[in-house]
Amino acid sequence: MxxxxxxxxxxxxxxxxxxxxxxxxxxxxxxxxxxxxxxxRVLASEGPLPEPFGVPLPVPPVARPVRGEGGADVYEVEQREGRVEILPGRKTTVWGYDGIFPGPTFVARSGRRTVLRVRNGLAVPTVTHLHGGVTPPESDGYPTDLLLPARCSPGGPSQAHDGMGDDGMGDDGMGDEHDGRVSIGYRTYEYPLPQRAATLWYHDHRMDFSAPQVWRGLAGFFLIGDEEEARLPLPGGDRDVPLMLCDRSFEEDGSFRHPAPAPTSAPAPGHGHDAFPDGVLGDVQLVNGAPWPVLEVSATRYRFRFLNASNARRYRLRLEAEGGRPGGRFVQIGSDGGLLGAPQSLAAIDMAPGERCDAVVDFAGFPVGSRITLRNTAAEGGMRDVMRFHVVRRGRRGERDDSRVPARLAASFExxxxxxxxxxxxxxxxxxxxxxxxxxxxxxxxxxxxxxxxxxxxxxxxxxxxxxxxxxxxxxxxxxxxxxxxxxxxxxxxxxxxxxxxxxxxxxxxxxxxxxxxxxxxxxxxxxxxxxxxxxxxxxxxxxxxxx
Missing domain, CATH: 2.60.40.420 (Cupredoxins -  blue copper proteins)
Known part of the structure; x- marks a missing residue:
């Protein structure tokens, strides 16, 4: 391993x-x-691809803590297989946190400890990394800190353990290169979150197998808020939308297609990547797990939390209205680590794998019925389309858009x-x-x-x-x-x-x-x-x- x-x-x-x-x-x-x-290199799907803009944008559910404990919010989540409809009319087996892809969104507060107890109900070891987290090393998701499947414990869940020492903490030292904090069945990750409000994400980080395991669905959003951000008049509620961008390829039966062998065949580390040494590109664009989806919007401001969760694909995002006309600009308000000091107006957003960008888009200038397409000009063919926004109303009954983007965002920005x-x-x-x-x-x-x-x-x-x-x-x-x-x-x-x-x-x-x-x-x-x-x-x- x-x-x-x-x-x-x-x-x-x-x-x-x-x-x-x-x-x-x-x-x-x-x-x-x-x-x-x-x-x-593009890995072509087998079978027909779905028509773009045929399904609504899903939004991942928000996780709820199972209890509060010692000033911390405690969550429980299980990594397990799930059967979901990604391609219309076909079912895909995903490896998901709680069996869904993307996994549930965790919403946390800066400075308030979050405890995440993960059960591995899959057939393979996993590692969970909070990407962007200021996290103690024993909870950071080092690639050999494996969480073995619960079925590895002959005594069942009551005999499973989290691999920590008597004090509940792992060894902070480097140790021998053969060592890893190995857990069976369950593992507890502690996130004290001594950091600013930011859009983070969590994903698998297992040694030699991150690519196929993230490809199969082990990823989700982790959002941190704080008082400084809460005081800003930014779009909120259902107009604060996380968008996980990633590409995938599919077999004819709807299952994920990746060059790594089937998980039950115990492949050698890195095996399957040889024909794709530069990275694997899919030919189906997914947003929050849906192919080329549509989001119905009002003619108001929206905050979009863009995440590039692709294995290798890069994005240059632009907005385009019908007829090839400009579809507006992005007002970037945040980056990987949280709010910018001041907003910046952008015609395009560049994102490499792992990067995040928080941006506000104002649809007020578009008449009802307008369709604005989010495009990736770094891609070719059908992968140049990402998703579509459909302006369906001026605003909900009684709704006032009192949001705005202030000239100063993070007063504490250093x-x-x-x-x-x-x-x-x-x-x-x-x-x-x-x-x-x-x-x-x-x-x-x-x-x-x-x-x-x-x-x-x-x-x-x-x-x-x-x-x-x-x-x-x-x-x-x-x-x-x-x-x-x-x-x-x-x-x-x-x-x-x-x-x-x-x-x-x-x-x-x-x-x-x-x-x-x-x-x-x-x-x-x-x-x-x-x-x-x-x-x-x-x-x-x-x-x-x-x-x-």
Whole structure:
């Protein structure tokens, strides 16, 4: 179950070439293509695809705590199979939290502890990671902290255990590289949430198997609120809409199609990705688990919490009205780590896997009956359509749209500044040739090395700010656990519009250096940085850092 820096044969890599020298030959048109296009290879579905804009947008249900305990909200959720209708007329087996896809949305409060007790009712081990959470290391979802299926316990649920020590907490130290916090049946994750209001998400993070397990449905929203955000006159209620964007492929019977073998065949780690080394792209666009859905809206303002939950697909989102006319602009109010200091008006939103963007869209200028399509101009063919908004009323009876976007959002927003005394660290995300002669292999690496559970790439001090430089030969969305950061430079130039605010994931484009100032607040212990192209992650593009 645990990879110890094991090299794997990736014959698919050998047909692909990449290197710093190639940047010298990429012209302006080539650069634009590399920077804007989605990476990966399309895995075509078997059987007919649904017609776009034929189903309503579903909204995931909000989870309810089972009890309050010691000033905490306690939730219970089960990972299990469910049969849902994603493609009209066909049933898909999903692996979902509570058997649904996306999983239930958790709505939490900044500074109030959330306790999540997870039962694994699947046939495979899992790991749950709260993406964007400032979380103690024992609850962060390290990829070898496995939750084994409940059926592994011969005594049933009463004999299952959460793998913690006598104090309920795991070992914070690095330990031996063979070690992981392994639980059977149940695991308790504790989220103290010492952080600002933000749109987070949770998903599977199991070593070597994140890509197929997230593809099958193990993901959902986790929303944090606070008093500062609550005081703002932003759209709320049913006009505050989470939108999980992801692509999938399907077999003819409606089941998910992914290159990894069936889960019962106990595949070797990474097996199945060889033919898709750059990542797997689906040919069906899903929003909240529905194909190309429609949301009926009033001619008022809406807040949309965009999440790119795709394995490898990138988005450049635009709004287009009927007849190809402009469909309005986005007013971005938040990023991965919460509210911006001030809103920014955008014609397009760029999102790599793992990134989030909170934006307000005002439909007041459109007459009733208007249809506005959300498009992905980074995609081709039918995947350029994402979803549609249908303006069906001026407003509900008695409804007044008193929402607005103030010129100042987060009064507490802090801008970090670099200093000469600040530690500088370099992380190069690259396809690396390992070995020699005809036996050499190409692997996804950080600083020339594939992931090893016992290796530490950096040891930042708790409470410190460091300057980290990410470089790349390809599209690599870099995600840093625990730390929040601000982008200060991209390719030697100022940050892009998509880099605004506090981030935990940043798109590093081909032959580009992105510099960030990262703050390591919260907890000591072992955390990770990795590529959030999930096929890359499964093929060893991860690294550890230890907060000391």
């Amino acid at each position: 645990r990879r110890l820096g094991r090299p794997s044969s990736r014959r698919g890599f050998l047909a692909l070439t990449a290197g710093v020298g190639a940047a010298m030959t990429v012209g302006a048109a080539g650069w634009a293509r590399l920077a804007g296009a989605s990476t990966g 801008r970090l500044s670099p200093s000469a005394a600040m530690p500088v660290r370099v992380f190069d995300f690259r396809r690396t040739h390992t070995g020699g002669g005809g036996e050499g292999r190409q692997m996804w690496t950080i600083n020339g090395r594939p992931f090893r559970t016992g290796a530490v790439l950096a040891s930042p001090c708790l409470g410190s700010v460091e300057r980290w430089r990410f470089s790349s030969d390809f599209h690599h969305p870099v995600h840093v656990h625990l730390a929040q950061f601000q982008v200060v430079a991209r390719g030697g130039r100022p940050p892009a519009a998509a880099d605004a605010g506090w981030k935990d994931t940043v798109d590093v484009r081909p032959y580009e250096v992105v510099e960030v100032l990262a703050r390591f607040a919260g907890y000591r212990g072992r955390y990770m940085l990795h590529c959030h192209n999930l096929e890359h992650e499964d093929m060893a593009m991860m690294g550890n850092f230890q907060v000391v």
